[in-house]
Amino acid sequence: MALPPVAPYLTLFILSLSLSFSLSVPFDERGLEPNIKALQEADRVGGLPGQPPVKFRQYAGYVTIDESHGKALFYWFFEATQKPAGKPLLLWLNGGPGCSSVGFGEAQELGPFLVKKGVPELKFNDYTWNKAANLLFLESPAGVGFSYSNTSSDLEVQGDNITANDSYKFLLNWFKRFPQYKSNEFYIAGESYAGHYIPQLAQVVFDSNKKATMENYINLKGIMVGNGLMDDETDLKGMIDYAWGHAVISDRLYYTIKTNCDFAKENQTMDCQRALGQYYSLYNIIDMYSLYAPRCVSGSSTVKSITNPHKEAPKFITKIELLRRLPAGYDPCLQEYATAYFNRPDVQEALHANVTKISRPWSLCSNEVNIAWMDSQTSVLPIIKKLVDGHLRVWIFSGDTDGRVPVTSTRYTLNKLGLNTTEEWATWYSHKEVGGWTIIYEGLTFVTVRGAGHQVPTFAPKRSLQLIRHFLANERLPSVAY
Amino acid sequence: MALPPVAPYLTLFILSLSLSFSLSVPFDERGLEPNIKALQEADRVGGLPGQPPVKFRQYAGYVTIDESHGKALFYWFFEATQKPAGKPLLLWLNGGPGCSSVGFGEAQELGPFLVKKGVPELKFNDYTWNKAANLLFLESPAGVGFSYSNTSSDLEVQGDNITANDSYKFLLNWFKRFPQYKSNEFYIAGESYAGHYIPQLAQVVFDSNKKATMENYINLKGIMVGNGLMDDETDLKGMIDYAWGHAVISDRLYYTIKTNCDFAKENQTMDCQRALGQYYSLYNIIDMYSLYAPRCVSGSSTVKSITNPHKEAPKFITKIELLRRLPAGYDPCLQEYATAYFNRPDVQEALHANVTKISRPWSLCSNEVNIAWMDSQTSVLPIIKKLVDGHLRVWIFSGDTDGRVPVTSTRYTLNKLGLNTTEEWATWYSHKEVGGWTIIYEGLTFVTVRGAGHQVPTFAPKRSLQLIRHFLANERLPSVAY
Numbered sequence: 001m002a003l004p005p006v007a008p009y010l011t012l013f014i015l016s017l018s019l020s021f022s023l024s025v026p027f028d029e030r031g032l033e034p035n036i037k038a039l040q041e042a043d044r045v046g047g048l049p050g051q052p053p054v055k056f057r058q059y060a061g062y063v064t065i066d067e068s069h070g071k072a073l074f075y076w077f078f079e080a081t082q083k084p085a086g087k088p089l090l091l092w093l094n095g096g097p098g099c100s101s102v103g104f105g106e107a108q109e110l111g112p113f114l115v116k117k118g119v120p121e122l123k124f125n126d127y128t129w130n131k132a133a134n135l136l137f138l139e140s141p142a143g144v145g146f147s148y149s150n151t152s153s154d155l156e157v158q159g160d161n162i163t164a165n166d167s168y169k170f171l172l173n174w175f176k177r178f179p180q181y182k183s184n185e186f187y188i189a190g191e192s193y194a195g196h197y198i199p200q201l202a203q204v205v206f207d208s209n210k211k212a213t214m215e216n217y218i219n220l221k222g223i224m225v226g227n228g229l230m231d232d233e234t235d236l237k238g239m240i241d242y243a244w245g246h247a248v249i250s251d252r253l254y255y256t257i258k259t260n261c262d263f264a265k266e267n268q269t270m271d272c273q274r275a276l277g278q279y280y281s282l283y284n285i286i287d288m289y290s291l292y293a294p295r296c297v298s299g300s301s302t303v304k305s306i307t308n309p310h311k312e313a314p315k316f317i318t319k320i321e322l323l324r325r326l327p328a329g330y331d332p333c334l335q336e337y338a339t340a341y342f343n344r345p346d347v348q349e350a351l352h353a354n355v356t357k358i359s360r361p362w363s364l365c366s367n368e369v370n371i372a373w374m375d376s377q378t379s380v381l382p383i384i385k386k387l388v389d390g391h392l393r394v395w396i397f398s399g400d401t402d403g404r405v406p407v408t409s410t411r412y413t414l415n416k417l418g419l420n421t422t423e424e425w426a427t428w429y430s431h432k433e434v435g436g437w438t439i440i441y442e443g444l445t446f447v448t449v450r451g452a453g454h455q456v457p458t459f460a461p462k463r464s465l466q467l468i469r470h471f472l473a474n475e476r477l478p479s480v481a482y
Numbered sequence: 483m484a485l486p487p488v489a490p491y492l493t494l495f496i497l498s499l500s501l502s503f504s505l506s507v508p509f510d511e512r513g514l515e516p517n518i519k520a521l522q523e524a525d526r527v528g529g530l531p532g533q534p535p536v537k538f539r540q541y542a543g544y545v546t547i548d549e550s551h552g553k554a555l556f557y558w559f560f561e562a563t564q565k566p567a568g569k570p571l572l573l574w575l576n577g578g579p580g581c582s583s584v585g586f587g588e589a590q591e592l593g594p595f596l597v598k599k600g601v602p603e604l605k606f607n608d609y610t611w612n613k614a615a616n617l618l619f620l621e622s623p624a625g626v627g628f629s630y631s632n633t634s635s636d637l638e639v640q641g642d643n644i645t646a647n648d649s650y651k652f653l654l655n656w657f658k659r660f661p662q663y664k665s666n667e668f669y670i671a672g673e674s675y676a677g678h679y680i681p682q683l684a685q686v687v688f689d690s691n692k693k694a695t696m697e698n699y700i701n702l703k704g705i706m707v708g709n710g711l712m713d714d715e716t717d718l719k720g721m722i723d724y725a726w727g728h729a730v731i732s733d734r735l736y737y738t739i740k741t742n743c744d745f746a747k748e749n750q751t752m753d754c755q756r757a758l759g760q761y762y763s764l765y766n767i768i769d770m771y772s773l774y775a776p777r778c779v780s781g782s783s784t785v786k787s788i789t790n791p792h793k794e795a796p797k798f799i800t801k802i803e804l805l806r807r808l809p810a811g812y813d814p815c816l817q818e819y820a821t822a823y824f825n826r827p828d829v830q831e832a833l834h835a836n837v838t839k840i841s842r843p844w845s846l847c848s849n850e851v852n853i854a855w856m857d858s859q860t861s862v863l864p865i866i867k868k869l870v871d872g873h874l875r876v877w878i879f880s881g882d883t884d885g886r887v888p889v890t891s892t893r894y895t896l897n898k899l900g901l902n903t904t905e906e907w908a909t910w911y912s913h914k915e916v917g918g919w920t921i922i923y924e925g926l927t928f929v930t931v932r933g934a935g936h937q938v939p940t941f942a943p944k945r946s947l948q949l950i951r952h953f954l955a956n957e958r959l960p961s962v963a964y
Contacts (some may be wrong), residue, residue, distance in 0.1 A: 241727065242727060245728070245890055246727070246889075247880070247882045247890075247893070248919070250906060250921065251897060252906060252907065285916060286909070286916045291933070292932065398729070400728065408727055408729075411729070421734075424732060425733070425734065425735070427767050427768070434767060434768045437729060451774035
């Protein structure tokens, strides 16, 4: 389209207007106290080893949540690529329990910098979510990634409650360090066991907001959960049904589980546990997190050696253990690169991480945290219902080739929630391709992502950016090809 | 590995031995009558437009099955790439009803020459099945592809019985033309609606063999069916369950079908038919034959225009129609190229095809044949049972991302067959990757192919060649990575 002719001075005027706008005082320095400016500057990441050049700013460091215990959580924050002042703030959480949002979410899924195979370089992610929002990654609870506590008892007892409350303290303090984001819309998203973290943290914020001072009010607008554990009964039922329907388990094992397990119960019989153990042992030979993806077999390591140690089936497994085991994510190779990268002293220095010389190496998932988990809610559905009723925006999504928290589980879970349907099940499009399906319930939107495994942004980066953009804008996904 | 030193004259002797062996009288000329030699030579395909050079020989042409009606079936035959005399003979059949084994099986799946996008060239298929067997493609019944009848009433009444009996007549006459293959082991394989053709033809051969003269005896050893329609009840039930479990249909539609349809019955209620119609209309927006494959959108055509005309849901659909509709295969682009290629006069001339100037163009699937289908067996399980009892080798395989004849359907079907299990469900490997799963019943082997759609050899060429090799050798697929 040709533009209509414009007088030259008008063009110049428009140009200078937009220039003066973009060159005005940076967003994070407008009206900030000098001490706040200094705190932010101390967390400013100048650049990372092997990082491609970018124009947005990044910050990383610790937020203390318990002075007396010496307990601090590590974060990594990216300004939106453009106009951060006008963009919402999005917190991303990975699951486990015990897995790092830095190592998974940032470095393998949706962050601006993805780790690369075998070279100490980062790759810019063309579908980074900071194109849609200011993006905050948190390693939570203490004991995960770079987050720590100097009080060892803190690490020996972990659970849903501690994680939610500590993450809330983190948020309060983080907003004190970055007050310029306090008035932006705030959202929480994540995947897998973050199906617990997200609604639980949202609930703490929601409840606390009611009695909060202006200073402590958090502008929470919504949550988004992907392939999330949400309800023990339906999660397990859906997992087993999915495994049969996707031709992973035998008729015999399926029948044995169906006959011997009652997922509505807290404790399972030994026969059930034994059968479920057989099911879990499949994780040793196939990537259940992405049924149709090839496995990474790196030159030097065999299939055996890349098997995640978490994948060994223990002899006796409780229901909680059954649900929160196997936290690992997709590509074992990428996982190796991420582990190598974040253990580099120069990387840690650039990130202002590990300043207290933590006695363990950085790892993607902490077995210790996982084992120390003491409380895991049987179902977060009552919380989700409460958030829906409180008019928070709630989106649930599911990569449909994930066998770990499969789409069948999420469908059973949402049915159990019993919301009325506002718009029936329909196809959504990403350009000419079917991106998946979506159904809108009263106050809750469910979206499937076709052909994506457990870590949806890894498998479907373009569709995932589309998803987060539509979520943040509270807009329906396209119902026709475009 | 270094070879041990060998005296030079011994090396020469070995070399000359192997040379004299490979340069001996060609397989198809040993002891053949001159008139047979002449008939074969008349069908010999010198070369096809755009064909890459190969060392094996190919033959194509017509076999008359009813002189008085002028009814003839078209075949295309490839010698095995090496030592054809020692290799079995494999007949490959595609389904529909109405689809061409030449256009699908040969040109898009497992034949030596695959059609290429937009250029009048053929691509050599590194995983062609004539590496494992002498390979025969048949267009059946009359009305499919180049096969024809000069008696129009022949084309107006089609069905399972006619197809099986005509195909048997074809075989008898084809073996008269190629008697050097009569003593080789003979196998029949195919996919989709060939789940009917294969056991039905095998049964005619099996029964006829009992009273056959030496001349008419066919050395049938086994059958292999991939993603095959075999039992109306379980095929439909599995298709609907699969669609829900793979997040394709809504809870509501699933519930409606479950409530209103009784797949054990011959006739469905209007409510059931309406609901199934909704299910079928999904084929207009997604490739149900390969759930996670991208759709081909060629430059000039839109998604709409490449939609198969068979995919339109008619207002009233009978149960038989429901089952045998949607015969089309995978890549709509490849389908376009195949249609263009086999309609070229120079290609037809090279193949000795269309010598009678058939009044319709060659097409991948014939709507006319499909519509004229009068008898479709409700279940071929009794036949399969009979063949198993008769000690024919029976393998069933299933690409597990096909929504049309899904792995759930095949599992329900095999359960209905009620055979005892000889070896329980186990992983099979293709090199380091999980190829799928396999279970061995008494007299029947079932194999899934992980991540493959309806046309398994198109999606998993390497694994498919491995599969056919193991089937022909009657060997278990590898149970460990190698």
